[in-house]
Amino acid sequence: MDFYIGWSHSDAIFCDYFPTCPVLISAIPDNRGGVKKYRNKPKKLILDCGSVFYVKQKSRPPLKDVFDIQLSILEDCDSTAKIQMVHFDEPLLNKTSLSERYMAIERTLFNAYEYLNLFNKYELPKFVQPMGVIQGYDQASIEFSAYELIKMGYENFGIGSLLFKHQTEQIEMIRRAVDVVGSANLHVFGVTGIPQLHAMVDIGVKSFDSTRPTMAAAFFQVFYSRPFRTFFLSESRAKPTSPRLENPLHCECPVCEINAKQIFIPSPREYMKLRSVHNYYHLLRTFKDILENKQRRGEHVVPNVLRARN
Numbered sequence: 001m002d003f004y005i006g007w008s009h010s011d012a013i014f015c016d017y018f019p020t021c022p023v024l025i026s027a028i029p030d031n032r033g034g035v036k037k038y039r040n041k042p043k044k045l046i047l048d049c050g051s052v053f054y055v056k057q058k059s060r061p062p063l064k065d066v067f068d069i070q071l072s073i074l075e076d077c078d079s080t081a082k083i084q085m086v087h088f089d090e091p092l093l094n095k096t097s098l099s100e101r102y103m104a105i106e107r108t109l110f111n112a113y114e115y116l117n118l119f120n121k122y123e124l125p126k127f128v129q130p131m132g133v134i135q136g137y138d139q140a141s142i143e144f145s146a147y148e149l150i151k152m153g154y155e156n157f158g159i160g161s162l163l164f165k166h167q168t169e170q171i172e173m174i175r176r177a178v179d180v181v182g183s184a185n186l187h188v189f190g191v192t193g194i195p196q197l198h199a200m201v202d203i204g205v206k207s208f209d210s211t212r213p214t215m216a217a218a219f220f221q222v223f224y225s226r227p228f229r230t231f232f233l234s235e236s237r238a239k240p241t242s243p244r245l246e247n248p249l250h251c252e253c254p255v256c257e258i259n260a261k262q263i264f265i266p267s268p269r270e271y272m273k274l275r276s277v278h279n280y281y282h283l284l285r286t287f288k289d290i291l292e293n294k295q296r297r298g299e300h301v302v303p304n305v306l307r308a309r310n
């Protein structure tokens, strides 16, 4: 199971610190040429369509424009990478009425169909695969969306529009999608919470992405792990929803190994980037611990057949 770090042109280059780190990049104009700056090119990459960005614009870009940005980022990648390209989806986030939601799902499916035609026309190398976005607001709409994508010919899937939903509802929606497409083929977009990490590990999805290490760093937060904790920098003026910390704790991340005090400097942005690398290290470590715990528990489970004999 892979943790993709969401990356944008002004963020830290996580692959320079963690060479195998999977990355998700949105196809927005400013991210064009971004991978050129990477010393270590991503080994696993999801080229998202940037719909959350475009949905704030007055009009949607033509599908071909988004595809062209994806292709330009693709050109900067190694041919040994595993790359998935995502079609344009119409987010459900700001849709409240049933008809609006239904139209967004229909629109996304239409885009998925058009995108696959475009993708096939370009005869991209085998290491590049298209990903279909499953959308829905309840069990029936998620199943409908997933089955339609399968009919079109998609083999890799992502589930979106989970932000701002309660975690039990998020997990329920992931399970519904998994019932149709299989856990080994499903990516979960935009995950932030530790309870969701536990649930996704239990379900065994293929991958997920998060921008939380960068977002938290920008809001003057630092993470630590074992156990997972968040702190505000003591100089932050944010409302103290988590405890504040004045001095760094022990940390073996690539940044703190050089100088742990750097992550406590609020700005300029270079320090925010270092803080995000430190935060990524702790979120990744927390995720890996959850994964290993699950695997260890699995090894100790007595098969049902044996249990029945006792």
Ligand SMILES: [Zn+2]
Pocket (backbone or CB within 6 Å): 251, 252, 253, 254, 255, 256, 257, 278, 281
């Ligand atoms: Zn650190």
